[in-house]
Amino acid sequence: MGKFVISINDESVQYLSRKDKKLSKVIDVIGDIECNIHPEPFEFVVGEIVGQMLSSKAANVITNRLKTLCNDTISVDTINNLSVDELRDIGISKAKSQYILNFKNAVISGSIDFDRLNDMSDEDVMKCLMSVHGIGSWTSKMYLIFVLQRPDVLPYEDGAFLQAYKWLYSPKDLSKESVIRKCKRWHPYSSIAARYLYRALDTGLTKQDFNIKEL
Secondary structure (H helix, E strand, C coil), X not given: CCEEEEXXXXXXXXXXXXXXXXXXXXXXXXXXXXXXXXXXHHHHHHHHHHHCCCCHHHHHHHHHHHHHHCCCCCCHXXXXXXXXXXXXXXXXXXXXXXXXXXXXXHHHXXXXXXXXHHHCCHHHHHHHXXXXXXXXXXXXXXXXXXXXXXXXXXXCCCHHHHHHHHHHHCCCCCCHHHHHHHHHHHCCCHHHHHHHHHHHHHCCHHHCCCCHHHC
């Protein structure tokens, strides 16, 4: 898996620092972010389906079981050899098992074409992915941010994002409308801001005992 770096000297990060003083302090603490490049979009989406509504730890355990079942390669071909019952046997729910097979069928039929997704607008990518039963806006936005590296995606549906957002801003309202309104200042780099909030959560920064209002 390849890597790339979001640098504090990047135009996008400098822009966010100017627009949002609280986020700017978080950026100062975290510094550059090394990010993974996900070269296998099918495997990524399957992993996201597995991880829906699960903790990262639980999702990783089940995904590793799936990799073992697939001889270490989660692909259209290896998933095509599996049944719902075989997927359920490793801890994937019946519904998610069917979602995975739905997605595999969509790729085989050509209704999901990863090369075409690369050239679509964010809205059309989401529309295409969400045409598969079991894939919603959360999974689609994760695909936009982490596979396609789209710069301006706001994942207000994501529990991890909201946890870090709540830590930073102490909002009274966590509704979709309120989060969108608050985060307008991040445009056109919402994905970059979200990555910094994810990193604050992943590194334990959100658990540190300091007054966030002083940031």
